[in-house]
Amino acid sequence: MDDLPLFSSATAPPVLIDDVPATVYEKPELNDPQRLAVENCDGPLLILAGAGSGKTRVITYRIAHLVQNGVSPFRIMALTFTNKAAAEMKERASEILRGQRVNSWISTFHSACLRILRKDADRLNYPKDFTVYDANDQSRLIKACLAELGLTDKEHPARQLGSMISRYKSAGKGPVEAENEYRAHRDEVFARVFQLYETNLQKSRCMDFDDLLAKTVTLLRDHKPVRDYYTDRFTHLMVDEFQDTNGVQYDLVKLLTGPDKNICVVGDDDQSIYRWRGAEVGNFSRFERDYHPKIIKLEQNYRSAGNILKAANAVVSKNLDRKEKKLWTGADDGELIKVYTAEDEVDEAHFVANTIKSALNEGSRSLNEFAIFYRTNSQSRTFEDALRRNGTAYKIFGGLKFYDRKEIKDILAWFKAILNPFDLVSFKRIINTPPRGVGTVTVEKLEELAVENGLPLIHAIEDEKIVDQLSLGASKKVHALAEIIGKLRAITESSPAVDAIGSALTETGYLTWLEEEEKSEARTRMENLQELENAAEEFAQTNGDTTMSAFLDHASLLSDADNVDEQAGSVKLMTVHVSKGLEFPMVFVTGLEDKIFPHARSLGDPAQMGEERRLMYVAMTRAREVLHLTHARSRRIFGVGQRNKPSEFLADIPPAVCKLDSSHPVYRPTGYEGPRKAPIYKPAVPQNRIPSGAAAPVKTEGGFAIGMKVVHKTFQVGVIRKIDGVGEKCRLTIYFPRFGEKKLIKKFAGLLQA
DNA sequence: GCCCGCGGGGTTTTT
């Protein structure tokens, strides 16, 4: 693997080899651009940091450099997206600054904002002890709003409305903009729900995740003394993963920038994979326009072997509108990238599991050197099965987060309700959980009585005179509930959070309830609750704060308790999104098929396809030494077998850096023909034919199938998502990238195959 | 008020 032309396309950046002594890879010192990035501390700076270019090192050394040059750590703020990144940065900064107290703010955007708001929320007509709502709470509140408007969750899914609301708020917009921007009936509903949601949120004295950012922006923008306080204190500001910032975060950063404009943002446009969530890559150019920063590019990759980098570059360089960048490495080419064509998803999983097993048997690698990536969570299942069959320890990352689990939320809701009597979502959650005979009828009656008496519901329930107005049976049950609330309130006020949680588990009857339920999940749930107590204890010890409200803040913002580094001794499984920021010696990127990765919903939309491509780039650049790419010729999707072409990304990888992997004994379902010899990477042509022949049936009707691309005279190109009914009554749900989802009657739509 | 069974829907998700 030597002097072959590395890239067929003229636009692809060259990869420079052997430009730098090998020791650099082993023990990295600061290279020239890195040193510039560290030492340029005056005025605005934009660091374009390619994958694996030592970004974290640069940020931490910058902090150290500032401190050594007389800037007090007290005046430094660094903003990240994840708690993990913040923790790592904090730890490494304190290592470098041995012994010095690092009282900088190194935290996520959200916790920095929460901290700011806890101090001054009263200026926004919020109590300082407002509650933070997560996506689940938000969804419950939206459902309540829908009900209030006489609408159903069916026609307007709360989750979908929630993400629309979030998208608006991330762009700094509210219900008024929503109303102005939409005219169609469906969206009028959206604006009304949005409006009511905002009103009810305020009434509940709660903020959702997006509010934490948006309200901080309002606070800083409209209250000069507050803004002055922060811009005076923080003379040096740093922002990590700048490509992932949304509109509101950009505004926030701008408001926090002091008069000296010592602001440094770090990011990589090629790793922007959260555009769908409101991230605006345009913030890079906005930053350049607003600040005229110095620009430093970190282009030397210290992570991946040469071939991996060449392949990754080849994939991402097909995107247009990239920042000019030439990522290179001083490392050797390393092994060729292995491409495996599996018969189906079971074969794919076995190939991966067996490859890992034989590498382990050779003794050269340990369990935690392996990672398996997939595009969607549902793909994890077959890998779990295969690994389990091989007796290989594994751990899945992502998925349901600890603090999002039902049992955890059920218990914490008691304290949220007690600490904020206006938080109806939390209170309603616990009124009859576990079931104690206080049903909807009783609650409705109580709500009326509460309104009449001008009391929040939870206080009304504790008011004997009010409860006595209920029927005898109901009032007894409500009294019992009030008693629990009273006890928990007392212990919350007097004792550490751990003890309060402990007594909630027994007093509310939650543990007994779980014990009685003879379900298989009950055991895990109880273990999780035990873990909740541990978490409260641990939080108190590390933060020196035993109060419930502090723990609740922690729980709502630090939502993933799992830490990849701490899970030694297991193969790691995760979606590509979750893999961002991590690295592993041996990586398997799986499901590389048209409609899986790139995902079907991205096909036909250039912007979304660009993001899929970056996603692939992120996945590949996680690998240090060995990269396996796998795809299956057929795969069960929603229980139905489907044939998919190899992903077009496979075709983008220069043949010179990869080889077909056929060396392993694989699991062979009947009909397996052995590994293919012919080149499998033909540039993908748009898949628009109904899968035929041996393929299992896909839902079809009159020449149309789910996933098929079609052309409509008004809406142009779209992808069929759903087919309802047959013949004359056949209705097609089609997603048009430019117009959104439309339901059309086949007979009248005049559709053509794309 | 509770529980089971049906039906709908299923991309990614740092906080």
Next chain:
DNA sequence: CCCCGCGGGC
């Protein structure tokens, strides 16, 4: 196929 949430029956 598999998970969820709602509604109807008990």
